Amino acid sequence: MNDLVPLELYFPVFINIFLFLILFTLLHTGLLKIDDQKNVNFINAVGYVLIVFLILYLGQRPLSGKYFGDMRTYTRYFNWYSNGGEILGTKDIFFHIYMKTLSYVVSLHTFFTICAALYIYPLYRISKKLFNQYWYYAFVMFAVSFSFYTYGVNGIRNGVATSLFLLAVSNHKNKVFMGIFFWLSVSFHTTMFLPVIAFLVTYLYNNPKMYLKGWLVCIPLSLLMGSVWITLFSSLGFADDRLSGYLTGQAEEGTFSSTGFRWDFLFHSAFAVFAGWYFVYKKNYVDKLYFQLLNTYLICNGFWVLVIRANFSNRFAYLSWFMMGLVIIYPFLKEQFFKNHHLMIGKVMLIYFSFTYLMFYLYS
Numbered sequence: 001m002n003d004l005v006p007l008e009l010y011f012p013v014f015i016n017i018f019l020f021l022i023l024f025t026l027l028h029t030g031l032l033k034i035d036d037q038k039n040v041n042f043i044n045a046v047g048y049v050l051i052v053f054l055i056l057y058l059g060q061r062p063l064s065g066k067y068f069g070d071m072r073t074y075t076r077y078f079n080w081y082s083n084g085g086e087i088l089g090t091k092d093i094f095f096h097i098y099m100k101t102l103s104y105v106v107s108l109h110t111f112f113t114i115c116a117a118l119y120i121y122p123l124y125r126i127s128k129k130l131f132n133q134y135w136y137y138a139f140v141m142f143a144v145s146f147s148f149y150t151y152g153v154n155g156i157r158n159g160v161a162t163s164l165f166l167l168a169v170s171n172h173k174n175k176v177f178m179g180i181f182f183w184l185s186v187s188f189h190t191t192m193f194l195p196v197i198a199f200l201v202t203y204l205y206n207n208p209k210m211y212l213k214g215w216l217v218c219i220p221l222s223l224l225m226g227s228v229w230i231t232l233f234s235s236l237g238f239a240d241d242r243l244s245g246y247l248t249g250q251a252e253e254g255t256f257s258s259t260g261f262r263w264d265f266l267f268h269s270a271f272a273v274f275a276g277w278y279f280v281y282k283k284n285y286v287d288k289l290y291f292q293l294l295n296t297y298l299i300c301n302g303f304w305v306l307v308i309r310a311n312f313s314n315r316f317a318y319l320s321w322f323m324m325g326l327v328i329i330y331p332f333l334k335e336q337f338f339k340n341h342h343l344m345i346g347k348v349m350l351i352y353f354s355f356t357y358l359m360f361y362l363y364s
Helices: 007-031 037-059 071-082 093-103 108-143 156-170 175-188 190-201 208-236 241-248 263-282 288-306 313-321 324-334 341-363
Strands: none
Touching (some): 007 037, 007 108, 007 341, 037 108, 071 108, 093 108, 093 175, 108 156, 108 324, 108 341, 156 190, 156 313, 175 190, 190 313, 208 288, 263 313, 263 324, 263 341, 324 341
């Protein structure tokens, strides 16, 4: 267990380590070309150290419900199972089977460390699979995303479920593998029905220009008819009772789930939308998988825009936000669009991270 960092400083230390890393990466992008062997050696060495650091820092955190949200709930589940308790409920059944199995063979903090590894390794895997020696840039974009830390220490099974989804996508050419990991993703957290269905829809229709227009239309529809969409989707149940509960439930004091039309969150969501619009319209970029990722993001985020006033709508936002960094950085790592392309990558990483950094200090 990590007792070196005081609980109240756990996230500030985390976010400021990344501030240093982003600034150092920016300096590197200005000094070396992306394919310079010195750069390749640097990003790979730092990248692997970063993976180990994240797994241990998140996984070996001290026990605290105050600073790490649902950690106490997971602790109660784990202790129940380690004492021979029966499976609790039928929702997210695979996660409970996984927890019960581990409770017999590992300690509580080892369990949280394994969860952190399951959360982080797929982010490395999809980055490596898609971008080979330049995987570091995509991986860091995942790690500096606004919700990355929260779903590593609080919404743990939701975080693992999204990473299993990305692991499935990283093997999209192997449909059997992809199907198995889509199933595992949903079994860990049933809200993953939305991105899984959205990704499958892109096999039927994959024109990003239409999805971009559809996302824009969602904004006035939400402003004019927000309560209608909340009522409609909650009445339909939309996959399970938890999703309906997120729409109609009362937000607890102290949770980051305030209601109203969240222009700050919409602004954040628009980063990926703008990136998609720029590469599709301005650069005429064509890549089937990129279109699928972008369109999946637009479908999921468009759904969130419609119900943006609902309590806990931030949980719906995460169903698209978890892939935002990938959607933004993907074209940069596939083709060279700018004269100082490597420096542009560094600037994009800094701008993207800046939202996470500023939101923490504005809302803390």
